[in-house]
Amino acid sequence: MRIRKNQVRLAPAEGAAFVAAVIALKANGVYDRFVARHRDAFLANPNDPAHNGPAFLPWHREFLRRFERALQSIDPSVSLPYWDWTVHNSTASSLWHANFMGGDGNGPGRRVTTGPFAFATGRWTLRILDPGERNGFLMRSLGGMGSLPTRPEVDSALGVVPYDRAPWHFQSSGVGSRYGFRAGLEGDIHNRGHMWVGGSMMSFSSPNDPVFWLHHCNIDRLWAKWQYEHPSEAYVPPSGTPGVVAGHALDDPMPPWDGEPSPPTPRSVLDHYALGYWYDTDLSSVVAFQASTTNLWTTDHGDTMLGMMAGTSPSIAVRRNGSYVIAFQANTSNLCVNDGTPSSGTDTMLGMMAGTSPSIAVLPNGSYVIAFQANTGNLWVNDGTPSSGTDTMLGMMAGTSPSIAVLPNGSYVIAFQANTSNLCVNDGTPSSGTDTRLGMVAGTSPSVTR
Amino acid sequence: MTCRAVSLVAGLILGLFWVCIIASPYRAETPLVRLAEVSGLNTRTVHESIREGSPVAEHSETYKGRRIMVRPRTAEATTERAAGEGAEPELLIDNQPVFTIQNSSGAYIASGFAFAPEASLVDLAKRIIDYQDAAQ
Numbered sequence: 001m002r003i004r005k006n007q008v009r010l011a012p013a014e015g016a017a018f019v020a021a022v023i024a025l026k027a028n029g030v031y032d033r034f035v036a037r038h039r040d041a042f043l044a045n046p047n048d049p050a051h052n053g054p055a056f057l058p059w060h061r062e063f064l065r066r067f068e069r070a071l072q073s074i075d076p077s078v079s080l081p082y083w084d085w086t087v088h089n090s091t092a093s094s095l096w097h098a099n100f101m102g103g104d105g106n107g108p109g110r111r112v113t114t115g116p117f118a119f120a121t122g123r124w125t126l127r128i129l130d131p132g133e134r135n136g137f138l139m140r141s142l143g144g145m146g147s148l149p150t151r152p153e154v155d156s157a158l159g160v161v162p163y164d165r166a167p168w169h170f171q172s173s174g175v176g177s178r179y180g181f182r183a184g185l186e187g188d189i190h191n192r193g194h195m196w197v198g199g200s201m202m203s204f205s206s207p208n209d210p211v212f213w214l215h216h217c218n219i220d221r222l223w224a225k226w227q228y229e230h231p232s233e234a235y236v237p238p239s240g241t242p243g244v245v246a247g248h249a250l251d252d253p254m255p256p257w258d259g260e261p262s263p264p265t266p267r268s269v270l271d272h273y274a275l276g277y278w279y280d281t282d283l284s285s286v287v288a289f290q291a292s293t294t295n296l297w298t299t300d301h302g303d304t305m306l307g308m309m310a311g312t313s314p315s316i317a318v319r320r321n322g323s324y325v326i327a328f329q330a331n332t333s334n335l336c337v338n339d340g341t342p343s344s345g346t347d348t349m350l351g352m353m354a355g356t357s358p359s360i361a362v363l364p365n366g367s368y369v370i371a372f373q374a375n376t377g378n379l380w381v382n383d384g385t386p387s388s389g390t391d392t393m394l395g396m397m398a399g400t401s402p403s404i405a406v407l408p409n410g411s412y413v414i415a416f417q418a419n420t421s422n423l424c425v426n427d428g429t430p431s432s433g434t435d436t437r438l439g440m441v442a443g444t445s446p447s448v449t450r
Numbered sequence: 451m452t453c454r455a456v457s458l459v460a461g462l463i464l465g466l467f468w469v470c471i472i473a474s475p476y477r478a479e480t481p482l483v484r485l486a487e488v489s490g491l492n493t494r495t496v497h498e499s500i501r502e503g504s505p506v507a508e509h510s511e512t513y514k515g516r517r518i519m520v521r522p523r524t525a526e527a528t529t530e531r532a533a534g535e536g537a538e539p540e541l542l543i544d545n546q547p548v549f550t551i552q553n554s555s556g557a558y559i560a561s562g563f564a565f566a567p568e569a570s571l572v573d574l575a576k577r578i579i580d581y582q583d584a585a586q
Contacts, residue, residue, distance in 0.1 A: 042564055046554045052567075053554060110585050130561035131549040144584040145566075169554035194565040198585065203562045245554050 002068070002277040003302030004221070007081035007095055007214055008088060009280070011342050015100050018081060019116050021074040022210050023123050030070050035128040035207045037063070037256060042204035043131075049247035049255040054164040054237065056186045057223045058266035059247070059254055060216050065275055067213060079277065079302075082217035085148040085193055096142070101211050105140040110199050112138040117210060130203045138209055139199030148196045149189045157184045158226050161233050168237060168244050181226055181233075190219050221279045224272050228282070235266055286340075288316040288326045296328055301340040307331035313357040313401075319366050325384075327360040327370045335372055337384050349387045351375035357401040357445075364410045369428070371402040371414045379416055381428045393431045395419035401445040408450060415448035511572065514583060517544050518575040541571045543578065550574065 025031040041050035050059040102115015119137035164180040239249040253263035280300040291297040314328035338345035358372035382389035402416035426433035510519040523540040549561035557567035568574040
């Protein structure tokens with residue numbers, strides 16, 4: 001499974017890897033085949049299999065998935081990022097920095113002259129063009145035509161049901177589409193992204209601008225969100241419905257892939273999880289877990305590239321500013337801390353008992369405290385500072401894990417199974433605490449809250 | 451009686467004169483239109499020079515100083531496109547042909563302008579001109 005992240009949350013190395021893979025696909029000719037596919041879909045009008053109809057969303061989901069796989073053939077670590085234009089709606093956004101998508105066009109031709117896709121780099125010459133177009137350089141005119149969709153407009157579009165309506169070939173020109181969700185998302189939301197970027201993004205050959213993929217990734221994310229919010233709303237129309245352009249009905253093979261042995265259909269791409277990816281916004285909460293690779297993962301950042309000790313579990317806590325912190329036992333058996341950023345974190349250099357898991361809580365001042373069973377068998381407390389901490393001198397039952405919670409007064413409480421097998425409570429003070437005299441089953445761990 | 455006959459004949463002659471003026475295929479070339487183009491006014495002149503055998507009416511107007519023309523596609527232009535599309539109108543901006551195509555709902559889109567479908571070629575041309583203005 002791959003995670004598709006908001007482009008602003010890409011680590012610098014991730015952004016660089018994405019750009020490098022795109023340029024590699026351009027160099028080997030594969031990129032231009034994708035551009036041609038998109039242009040040819042428009043030129044098939046009035047039988048465009050990709051736009052102006054129900055399959056607008058499934059066709060582009062398949063298109064993006066194939067492009068993402070092509071990128072991964074260059075660099076397996078790469079996933080498509082998305083551009084959330086409801087937030088990053090300025091020409092000053094980091095999206096347009098020279099180390100990512102490059103900047104606005106300038107001069108009469110609106111030629112892009114900065115970043116990795118500038119003509120002068122010699123790596124980004126447009127070869128697939130619309131009929132009559134001749135410019136071989138990437139063009140942009142950010143903000144030249146209209147405005148980007150706002151959050152209220154997107155929320156309004158996401159509230160529309162059903163998926164689509166007869167006559168199945170309209171785009172909406174007003175939020176709250178009477179033609180259904182797809183028509184509104186395509187006409188009112190999607191088109192405006194292309195128009196706002198301007199230049200090459202307005203053409204049949206719009207994938208010539210790599211921001212195409214980030215824009216459509218966001219459209220695909222919104223479709224996934226709509227699917228989640230309206231689970232009873234089916235894709236329509238069913239195959240055989242009169243007046244529907246070929247490829248747009250539920251079980252129609254989608255051109256131009258309809259000649260393949262198992263051609264994709266709208267039905268075959270409805271479940272994006274089954275296609276092997278998910279979005280960092282799919283869950284309203286953030287979950288940290290040990291993936292099947294044994295690395296630490298989060299549902300919003302994906303793979304942290306940090307190895308965990310087999311059989312252990314991470315603990316996550318959120319700060320008031322929305323950031324979070326994760327404590328886990330690394331595959332070195334040391335207690336480590338991470339904030340979701342791949343390949344980074346803090347090794348506390350404190351050894352943990354095999355098979356046990358830490359527990360973390362955020363204090364009112366934004367700092368945090370971690371309780372864990374040290375490799376001495378004692379309950380320890382740490383605040384993330386390497387090679388420091390407090391040994392409570394309280395012995396824990398082997399193989400068990402403590403649980404910590406912050407109290408309203410800013411202090412904290414730790415519950416654990418003592419080596420007497422009794423449930424005990426401690427507040428971080430060495431050699432003190434409360435033995436509840438309540439016996440626990442061997443090998444189990446308590447959970448505490450305020 | 452004689453006066454009435456003379457009046458009738460004069461009226462018929464005057465009427466025929468105006469019919470000829472209105473139906474003239476050259477009315478687009480009147481100095482009025484050229485003046486409007488020079489001055490940049492959005493003066494609109496419709497000339498219905500319907501050509502024999504073509505259902506498409508020729509239409510021209512000036513928008514923001516730019517000349518928009520919609521006319522029946524010439525045989526040469528038709529040859530460049532797929533067979534059977536000869537009845538489609540051709541869009542020109544400042545006498546330069548613009549590649550256009552109709553989507554499944556009948557709306558027009560153009561080369562370099564795929565995401566702003568318009569019900570009429572003239573409206574599409576205006577949006578293209580708007581963009582070119584903004585991009586300058």
